[in-house]
Amino acid sequence: MQRQARILLIGGGGIGTIVALNLERGAKARVSAVLRSNFETVTRFGYTIHSVDHGTLSGFRPGEILSAIPTVSDGVEPFDYIICTMKNTPDVTKPSLPELIRPAVTTGRSTIVLVQNGLGIQDTMMEAFPSNVVLSGISLCGSTESSPGVIHQIVPDELLVGPFPATHRPDMQQYEERAIASATDFVARYSASGKTSCHFDANVPMSRWKKLVYNATINPICALTGLDAGEIRICPGLLDHLVRPAMREILILANAHGYVLPDELMDEMIEGDPIELHVEPSMLVDKQRTQYLEVETLLGAPIRAGRSLNIETPILNMLYYLCKGIQYKTQRMISERDKN
Amino acid sequence: MQRQARILLIGGGGIGTIVALNLERGAKARVSAVLRSNFETVTRFGYTIHSVDHGTLSGFRPGEILSAIPTVSDGVEPFDYIICTMKNTPDVTKPSLPELIRPAVTTGRSTIVLVQNGLGIQDTMMEAFPSNVVLSGISLCGSTESSPGVIHQIVPDELLVGPFPATHRPDMQQYEERAIASATDFVARYSASGKTSCHFDANVPMSRWKKLVYNATINPICALTGLDAGEIRICPGLLDHLVRPAMREILILANAHGYVLPDELMDEMIEGDPIELHVEPSMLVDKQRTQYLEVETLLGAPIRAGRSLNIETPILNMLYYLCKGIQYKTQRMISERDKN
Structure with missing residues (x-):
């Protein structure tokens, strides 16, 4: 054996x-x-x-x-x-x-x-x-x-x-x-x-870009709003005005790096889990627990991958800086807690 | 008398x-x-x-x-x-x-x-x-x-x-x-x-546009990140990449409606209160207390005032939809609480 x-x-x-x-x-x-x-x-x-x-x-x-x-x-x-x-x-x-x-x-x-x-x-x-x-x-x-x-x-x-x-x-x-x-x-x-x-x-890079369609978008949006991945689907306007436009930026980046992801992937990601499961993405859980967010690997890295090809990602950028704001607050709270 | x-x-x-x-x-x-x-x-x-x-x-x-x-x-x-x-x-x-x-x-x-x-x-x-x-x-x-x-x-x-x-x-x-x-x-x-x-x-409209330079930007950014108005000034990157670009959109809107606000107003607003006062803008306080945010009067109305003149406000839009996400979550939490 x-x-x-x-x-x-x-x-x-x-x-x-x-x-x-x-x-x-x-x-x-x-x-x-x-x-x-x-x-x-x-x-x-x-x-x-x-x-x-x-x-x-x-x-x-x-x-x-x-x-x-x-x-x-x-x-x-x-x-x-x-x-x-x-x-x-x-x-x-x-x-x-x-x-x-x-x-x-x-x-x-x-x-x-x-x-x-x-x-x-x-x-x-x-x-x-x-x-x-x-x-x-x-x-x-x-x-x-x-x-x-x-x-x-x-x-x-x-x-x-x-x-x-x-x-x-x-x-x-x-x-x-x-x-x-x-x-x-x-x-x-x-x-x-x-x-x-x-x-x-x-094809690891392909798989990683694919997962970013969820992780660079639904993850930070849930952390910022407090909504879970089910609620994001029923909150009026959010999918059309924020989630899908952010996902599209990831598709464009992946495509530019040679990993062609189909448009249908966006809705597959959105509808991945039943609404009533109330899946809480990791960043939301981290936010709730005053833990650090994976903001550099999920948002910072793809944004930089875009910048290297002169591709702008205005929506991901905003999500990034807002999440960095949460990160900074968490640092202050943890440093305050460690003092006591 | x-x-x-x-x-x-x-x-x-x-x-x-x-x-x-x-x-x-x-x-x-x-x-x-x-x-x-x-x-x-x-x-x-x-x-x-x-x-x-x-x-x-x-x-x-x-x-x-x-x-x-x-x-x-x-x-x-x-x-x-x-x-x-x-x-x-x-x-x-x-x-x-x-x-x-x-x-x-x-x-x-x-x-x-x-x-x-x-x-x-x-x-x-x-x-x-x-x-x-x-x-x-x-x-x-x-x-x-x-x-x-x-x-x-x-x-x-x-x-x-x-x-x-x-x-x-x-x-x-x-x-x-x-x-x-x-x-x-x-x-x-x-x-x-x-x-x-x-x-x-x-000149009430001028005064109201002026106050929006703070209220449509620092207010939601604090609510979304948890940072207070002092911390926003020292969190790396936040002023340059988010706060000032959002403020600039308000200046453009005000200007288009005939109310010319000087660029210096942005820094006046940012530096309005000493950092160590840790002023918590109303939206942040509302978020912390699970109360409704004034998202329509502070963000929705100026965005619509822009749309009426075909002026796009991508950053304010994102802040708006994220705050609407918080609002939706608050509605669900309040309705859940009222049931019990």
Whole structure:
């Protein structure tokens, strides 16, 4: 029998917990999870999970629970995969993500899987670990942590995994072969539970632009208005005057970069989940919880990708600066809270 | 000695209370105040007021405290002035403001003073009461009610009072004479306390466009981001990329309608209050309290004034639709609350 992969999972919130549960249930991986805010609760009681894929269960614990990133040189066995599922907020997070995970990375061996949204998230990672494979993970799962250790997964898990483009690398062909092999192996392990849908993603940039049609538009508009993704559809005027015009800017950007997305994608994204599910996009949840928004990866990066081709994006720009305003307020509130 | 004017004041929040206090202190008016949320508290204990103009006082009660709009035909003595200081949210408020105050209006006698922001607020009022004078009141006072009956006035009271244009009236000249006399009388009574600054406003539309430079821009941007008017000045990028471009759209609209406002007005508005005062514009306060925003009078009306001249206002439009999103959410929350 194939050896279990040793996986380090960073971020045990809504998505991360479902990733851990699914991998453990498939039995082709053993997950060491690094938890922060819910470490105490999960260590004592395990997770309580209400999942559309796995049913309701209580007391779930990943194979190993850690309170900090482990250092592999300290006699800790190397990790085959390091999965990052936490928020990606490079504008406000210190140390940077690569510096954070560096102690756990075994050069030439650990594959880094970024289950995070947005554009350009691989750049600093590939630069920091040139001998390691960096994979893209796009999760279509809808899951939130309502209180520490309590997870509600209301949208089925669907995960796309594939290599980020390596066109800038001198060893491009060799790297791509390794990356494809690594992604294929990961997909097999993730699919082993039989409960989820995990596919190899042969065109990562296309998939990421596609997801931005939702994430750069509905996400910030929900955060700014307080409406959920269902309410956005019934609030008079909002779709025609704001949501679709913003989505169109993403289509234009994607197209200009060679990724042709059909107009119909806009309405597919808008109508993705039933209204009555009241899906709250991640930025709305972050806003409600006074957490940082993924504004640079979801809005800043596509805007800059447009600027590099002299394409203006007035609506995305406005959403960006308004979200940066929220981010600034959050920084002040967190710094105020930390003082007390 | 001149007879005291009999004044009905509708809205006893931050601004209304200072209006009542100032008029009573001047002794040239007796104020009957219609209170809603704070009626019980103020009836029992009076107001506690911390005022930059009037000092700190407790137990202040207007001459008369009412829980509802009085009906003048029921043996109630006619009112010389009816001052409206409550929020103006025609998109979500039923009955309309004219219908609300109708029972208290004595035809041909009561002057209606709208101490409210925005454009076009006089239209329905002048139509409903063609035999009555309708005056514009623009308050530059900064005052909020922190809890029922507790008022903090942190920016000095300054009130501009003048007639709305009557160019559409067949009896224009005659009406204007009456309106000017009425406004002059009101200014004298309001100035009698010696504690405040109250002036006759000879160019109401100009004053209203001028105030919109702040109210159509900083107001919604604060509501959307959570930043106060001081923080907006130090949040990187916000002034250059959002606040000033939005202000410029108002300048263009005002200019097109014949009211030339200088560019310097933008920075005057931005730098109006010291950063450390942390002034919270009314829309931000309304958002925080799950109250309706004055989105139609502050944003909808100027946008429509632009559309009538084929002037596009892309930034104001976006702020408008985002604020309408907040408004829709508030409607849902209030309707949910009322069910329980």
